[in-house]
Amino acid sequence: MATPPDLALGGVSVHRVVDLDPFVLPFDMIFPGADPAALGSYRAELEGHVDLDRKEVLLAIQTHVVRIAGLTILVDTCVGEHKPRPVRPDWNQRAASGYLDRLAAAGARPEDVDIVLCTHLHADHVGWNTQLRDGRWVPTFPRARYVMGHGELAHWQAAVAKDPTVSHGCFTDSVLPVIEAGQAAPIAPGDSIAEGAMTLALPGHTPGQIGLRIETGQRPVFFCGDAVHTPAQALEPDWSSRFCTDREQSAVTRRALFEQVAAEDAVLVPAHLRAAGMRLRREGSRYRPTMCGCDGSC
Ligand SMILES: [Zn+2]
Numbered sequence: 215m216a217t218p219p220d221l222a223l224g225g226v227s228v229h230r231v232v233d234l235d236p237f238v239l240p241f242d243m244i245f246p247g248a249d250p251a252a253l254g255s256y257r258a259e260l261e262g263h264v265d266l267d268r269k270e271v272l273l274a275i276q277t278h279v280v281r282i283a284g285l286t287i288l289v290d291t292c293v294g295e296h297k298p299r300p301v302r303p304d305w306n307q308r309a310a311s312g313y314l315d316r317l318a319a320a321g322a323r324p325e326d327v328d329i330v331l332c333t334h335l336h337a338d339h340v341g342w343n344t345q346l347r348d349g350r351w352v353p354t355f356p357r358a359r360y361v362m363g364h365g366e367l368a369h370w371q372a373a374v375a376k377d378p379t380v381s382h383g384c385f386t387d388s389v390l391p392v393i394e395a396g397q398a399a400p401i402a403p404g405d406s407i408a409e410g411a412m413t414l415a416l417p418g419h420t421p422g423q424i425g426l427r428i429e430t431g432q433r434p435v436f437f438c439g440d441a442v443h444t445p446a447q448a449l450e451p452d453w454s455s456r457f458c459t460d461r462e463q464s465a466v467t468r469r470a471l472f473e474q475v476a477a478e479d480a481v482l483v484p485a486h487l488r489a490a491g492m493r494l495r496r497e498g499s500r501y502r503p504t505m506c507g508c509d510g511s512c
Pocket residue numbers: 336338339440485486
């Protein structure tokens with residue numbers, strides 16, 4: 215029997231399956247030049263997401279398991295195991311993480327997965343795309359279509375042709391084997407991947423990042439990858455991370471997304487959010503975040 219979902223809205227359910235939590239980043243590392251004092255009056259809203267005293271941002275590296283229209287969809291696949299990531303010791307050559315057991319406990323054994331959606335092709339979003347078997351990288355999810363933006367794919371193919379070590383080498387060990395197995399499904403933003411599940415363009419963090427809008431019969435749910443890293447950005451929408459390819463475009467994308475989520479009273483699910491989701495209420499130029507409850511409602 216699967217564990218209860220983190221979100222249940224209409225006929226849709228979402229489980230968070232953690233690979234690594236907390237993933238802690240010093241504030242001035244993720245948001246260079248930003249002043250955490252700007253968040254001082256929002257301590258309660260940011261509890262568990264920002265440590266204002268230690269000046270740290272707390273993230274989770276996780277997969278969202280979405281069940282919609284009879285399909286099992288994984289949104290992003292984290293860091294993975296046995297991947298050489300020498301620049302980042304906590305991602306390097308991981309083993310016995312228990313991730314696949316947690317995924318199975320959420321009702322998603324590898325053979326159950328219909329679609330893997332890669333919001334973008336960074337090393338903390340594609341790791342479990344593949345696993346090491348007999349010395350070779352093979353797709354972890356044998357039946358799945360691996361959906362990714364065709365612009366994102368083209369960007370990284372060009373980047374890897376110049377420098378194979380770009381983005382920790384994750385294209386070679388976590389994306390290429392999926393393409394070679396014939397399981398990659400490049401799409402254009404705006405394409406539907408299931409009834410009630412439409413992709414959307416979220417450029418800036420990477421050039422071809424995509425998100426997913428889910429219709430639930432109640433409020434819609436937006437999976438937005440790394441267009442948003444932390445609820446602190448709802449309060450300071452212009453803060454773009456140092457990992458963004460185009461920080462200005464990232465801020466434009468984020469503001470438009472926040473505006474839409476607030477206007478539709480939707481649920482926003484950033485890839486690294488340490489909660490099921492959040493809702494936003496516009497207050498001047500900021501958006502006040504409220505985390506979804508732990509009873510699956512929102
Ligand atoms: Zn990320």
